[in-house]
Structures are given as C-alpha cells and as structure tokens.
Amino acid sequence: MSPAMIGYLSIGLLVVLMALRMPVAFAMMAAGLFGISIFSGWNVAVSTFVSETWSTATYYELVVIPLFVLMGNLAGAAGLSRDLYAGANALVGNMRGGLAQATVVGCTGFAALSGSSVASAVTLGKVALPEMKRYGYDQRLSAGTVAAGGTLGILIPPSTGFVLYAILTQESIGRLFLAGVLPGLMLAGLFMLAILVISYVRPDFCPPGRKFTGREKLKAMLRGGPVLGIIVLTIGGIYGGVFTPVEAAGVGAGLTFAVALTRREFSWRKGVAAVQDTLYTTVMIYLVIIGANVFGPLISLAQIPQGIVELIEAANLGAPALLIVILGVFIFLGMFLDGFAMMVLLLPIVLPIVQASGIPELLGLAPGSSELTIWFGVVMVVVLEMALISPPVGMNVFVVKNVARDMSMRDIYTGIVPFWVMMLVALALLVIFPAIALYLPTSMMG
C-alpha cells in the first residue's frame, strides 16, 4: 500500500470516528495508531502514542495554558468581570449604544485576563445581559454583542489559541501574543463601529443608558484598578522581558487569587469550581495536542500536503484565489468543527501549502519565514473566532443561550450577523495589511 493511500485511509477513519461522535482528540489518536501501525507495526505505534503523550504532558511551555485558564476562571469567580464592566460602562456608557459598547470594552479587558473565549462570554454575559435587558436593549443585539465580544478572548493575549498554534508550529508564544494585540484591538473597534451603526439605523434597539457623574466615573474606574494592574503586570511583564509566558501566567494566577481573597463574593466553593473548570479545559486541550502529535506526523509521512500542492499547481490557481479558497474552506469547516479541532486537524496540511504557494509573495513575506507563520496564526485565530459564533455549532452561542435561557437560538444567530461581517472585514484587512499583525512582534522582538 502506498504511503498516500495509508494517509487517506487514516483520514477516512478519522472522519468516520468523528462523525460517530468520538471525541476529536481520541479520534486522532485512533487514526494515528492505525496509520503508524500499518507503516511501522503495532509496537512502534504504541511506543509513539506513549512518547507523544509524555512529551506533551511534560512540555514546559504548555504550562501557560492551565495557568492562564486558572487566572481567567478565578477572575470570573471573584467577580472581577463585574468591575471591568462597571469601569467600561463609566468610560463609554454615554456613547450611542453605550451598554453594548461597554460590553465590548469589558470583553476586551477580560480577554487580557483570560485566554478562553468561552470563559469571557460566560463571565461577561452574566453581568452584561441582565443589564442590557433592564435598559430595554434589543435581545438580538445584546446576545450578538456578548457572543462576539467573548471571542476576543482567544485573539487578545493571553490566548489559548495562540499557545496551541505556537506548540504546533514551534513558533514563539511571546511573538504570537504580541501579534494578537493590534488585530484584537482592531476587531474590538470594528465591533463598536457595528454597534454605532446599529444605534443610528435602529435607535430603538439600544435606548440611552444612565449618565455618570465625574465622581461615579472615577469610582468605577478605581474599582477596575486591580484588574488593570494584573493585566499590566502579566502581559506587560512578558513584553518587558521581566517574565517568560509561563512565569507571567503563574504570577497572574497568583495575583488574581490574592485579589479574589479580598472579595466578599468569592468563596472556597467558587474557588474549587474555578479549579474544576480549569482541569476540564486543561485535559481537553492537552488531549487534543496529544492527538495532533500522534496523527500529525502520519500526514507528513504519507506526504499528503505535497500531493495537495501538486494538485493546486496543476489547477494553476493564482495566490489570491488560493488564499480565498483556503479561508473559505476554514470558514465553512468552522461552522461544523470546533475551532481547536480544526486547527490541529488542518494546520499540518494547510501551512505547508501556504508556504509552498505564491501567498507569501502576495503578502510581501519570505516563504518559510517566521513572519509568515505568525501572520497565518493570527488569521487562523480570527477564523477560529468566527467558528465560535457560526451556526450550527458555535460554542459561544450555546454559552449565551445558557446564560439567557429565554432567548431563541434564531434570535442569537440573527444578532451575531453584524459582528460576523466585521470579522470578515478584519480578515480582509489582515490580508491587505499584514503589518497589522506583524508590526508589534517585529518592532519589539525583532
């Protein structure tokens, strides 16, 4: 049997197992075991399985995931998201669509505390949705704002999406975190622009909120002080060269725990629940990476990317068309696959294709350069964000539904449309101006 045939058989098995609802991580392990055992025998396959599990579980850099997730979960349990929202409301609440604008600003702030989009949507959703309901905001707009704003969690550092991408591509976590800052702020700005436009077209969707006195504004912003302090110390510490990402995550988790202890609403039960949620996320991400590490090498061994590159060359597809096809396939698959799963499944196939195609030339980047890998990482994470709010399996939509049970899925998806369009605009801007992603990492880290 040819290597390519073994590869395609393994991919077929993977698809069948996933369709039968086997968890993606285990499906990749099973397909990887199957393929490697045909290539090299059962003992080698098992040995690869065990060694990949060990090397993933003991990989030092990966510790940032549980620590940053713990930090975000503790922040949610301690009600820090409430402080962020109050501060953001005092800051931008007077704008048109003020409460929705404040939700986006709060999500942006929380994204800098948490690497998880789901955690951002849950914590901000619990605070912002009831408030917007109280002021008579259109439910679709409220839901769309929370679901889309929450996705900023995986673009603005710390980001579990970037850590996963960094591990899969052997790229620097710090550089990727930096690369996410400007696109994250840009996307937040685009979301706010969408709300502004809606507020002009349909003023009844977002009635004016309350006005804040100067004293109230100051008080609300001071309450957000500890949160800002943690963000500046951890994220700033990475870029200032004071901490490695792992150390920053440890310091961030420790500081968040210390602040949580000073809050009346924090209890040991909430703390245990935060640890439990962190364990679930940790297991989920580690297993996906183990699965990818067992399955990924098989893809290379079977020379599948090379085969696809040859097909593309034969089709004589230009670089712009190829890029549109790749992004289109990602966005389409994102409707059905979990974002993380999509990343680990497609990255080993698509990144070599991008590198071997005319896309680097189109962007003005060197093929195989670190800049190209980082730019593609940012694009991939934006697509992941779109996947989080795309029907039928958008995770953040389920989160919003869980918080606002009286809302229909149809209404939530309708509310998401303007924000989804803004994500598409962000993608286009990233393609036209790759410097949006690359300026900070190249200027600050070389």
Next chain:
Amino acid sequence: MKWLDRAAVAMAFVAGAALLLVAAVTLADVGMRYLFLRPLLSAPDILQVTMPVVVMLALPLATRADSHIAVDLFASLGSARVNAIRDALIKVALAGLSLVLAWGCWERSGEAALFGEATNMVALPFAPIFAIMTIGCAANAVLLVAEAAFHLAGLALPPAPQLAPSPDEENS
C-alpha cells in the same frame, strides 16, 4: 457507578492540588529570583513531573463531565436505541484506547525505574509519574466501560459528580 464517581472525584482532587502546586511553584520561582536573587532551580523539574499528574488524574472526571471536544453534527442517528448502541460502542473504543495508553505507560514505568530515568536538575524520578498516568488511564477505561453498560441497558447516565457543589446551587 457511585464508587467509580467517588474515585474520579478523589483523583481530580489530587489533580487540582497538583495544579495549584504548579501555580505556587511558578510564583515562588519568580519571587525567589526577583526578591532574593535565588531562583528555584527545581521549578522546571517540578512542573515537568506535575503536569502529567494533573492531566491524567483529571481525565476520568473530565470524561464523566463529557468535556472533550466532539463533533455534534450527527448527534442523533435515528432511534434512541440506535444512538445508545452507537454511544456504547464509541465508549468501548475509547476505553480500549485508554487501556492501550495505560499499558504503554505501565511498561515505560518499568523501563524508567530500570534505567533510573529522572529530571535534569534535581533528579525527580519518572517511574512513579508513569505509574500515576497508568492509574489515570486505567480508571478512565473502567469508567467508560461502566458508561457503555448504562447506554446498553437503556439507562440514563447519572449526572457527573462535582468537586464542590456549583456556586449556583450554593447561592440558591
């Protein structure tokens, strides 16, 4: 199932404690370095051997909570009986994979003990860590087989146990 759930919760408690140890050691390392100019040289070694404990001992409870990523496109294949058989078969297959990993970890535990494999700086031994991974994977396999039996018997799975009552319950 009750006893299996208790075992899963007990293992997850150890995993949670190990996670807090990871955070504490990282924090202590930074503190020692900047406050006393004496970094904790054992920190990377401790993290290296603690993370497999976190992941593998939390695995059974994560399985019970169904927190793994799955594609729900074909969540329903037809009648409830067909879905139950599908779920049971998948869980048996997952149990098989867990057992393969448990067996492989057990073998590696023996090899690590035989060759004295340990971390670089402070020589923390790998053999016990592989043994703990074996326990986590084996427990996961047993739990999955029990869940498969529930599906085949047409019974609803009991709700996943929690490390602590949820804050919502606490507030109510």
